[in-house]
C-alpha cells in the first residue's frame with residue numbers, strides 16, 4: 223500500500239502551516255518530528271482527509287483520497303491530539319459507542335471492542351469510568367478507538383505528550399505490536415519517542431519537510447562531529463556562540479559540554495556517537 227502526498231500546502235489566513243510537502247508512505251512506522259507549530263497536526267489532518275489542502279493532492283495506491291469517501295475512512299484510524307473522552311463512560315461503553323458510529327453490527331462491535339481492549343491491556347479495567355483513568359490509560363483507550371476498524375493506515379498525533387516514561391514505553395510497545403502491515407504515522411516533539419520506534423523519520427521545520435530518512439541516514443553527516451569535553455564555567459557562554467552545544471552537565475566545579483564541532487580545537491575533546499537529539503538541536507538551534 224502506498225499513501226502519496228504531492229506538493230501539499232495548507233495556508234491559514236496569515237500562516238502557511240504546511241508548505242509543499244511531498245512524500246510517499248508505505249507499510250512501516252513513520253515518526254513525524256518537529257517543534258510546536260511546525261505543521262505536524264495540519265499535515266496529519268490533511269492525510270486523514272479532515273482538512274482540505276490549498277494545493278496538492280493525496281493518493282492511496284494512485285486513487286485520490288477525496289474521491290474515496292467511506293472507503294478511505296474504513297481503512298483509516300486516527301487519534302487526534304485533543305481527543306475528547308467522555309469521563310462518565312466506562313472504557314467498554316465508550317468503545318461500543320465508537321464501534322457503532324463506525325457502522326459495526328452489535329455482534330461485530332462486541333468482538334472488536336474485546337479485541338482492542340486486549341491489545342491495549344485494558345480488559346481488566348473495561349468497566350472503570352474514564353474519569354478514573356491515568357493519562358497513559360486514556361491514551362491507550364484512544365489508540366483502541368483508532369484500532370477498532372483494524373485500519374491499514376493509523377495516524378496518531380502527539381500520543382505521548384504528558385505521559386510518564388513508563389506509560390510512554392507501554393504506549394510505544396502497543397504501537398510497535400499493532401504496526402504490522404500498516405502505515406503508522408506518529409507525530410511528536412519528543413525525540414526519544416521515535417528514536418527506537420520509527421523506521422523512518424521525517425523532520426518538519428516551518429511547515430516544510432526539512433529532512434527524512436532512517437535514523438542512521440540522518441545521523442551520517444554528524445559522524446566525527448559530536449564531542450564532549452570539560453571546560454571552566456566562565457567559558458560556557460563564549461563556547462555556546464562558537465559551537466552548537468547539545469548538552470551540559472556540571473562536574474566538580476567545571477562543566478562537561480557535549481557539542482557539535484566540525485574541527486576539534488582542544489586535545490581533551492572526546493568523540494561521541496551522534497544521537498537524534500544532537501541532530502534535532504542542531505536543526506532547531508535558533509528556537510532553543
Ligand SMILES: Nc1ncnc2c1ncn2[C@@H]1O[C@H](COP(=O)(O)OP(=O)(O)OP(=O)(O)O)[C@@H](O)[C@H]1O
Pocket residue numbers: 234235237238239256257258259260261262263264265380
Ligand atoms: N485553524 C487554524 N487557524 C489558523 N492557524 C492555524 C490553524 N491551525 C494551525 N494553525 C497554525 O499553523 C501552524 C502549524 O500548526 P500545527 O498545529 O500544524 O503544528 P504542530 O507541529 O502540530 O504543533 P503543535 O504540536 O503545537 O500542534 C501554527 O503556526 C499554528 O498556529
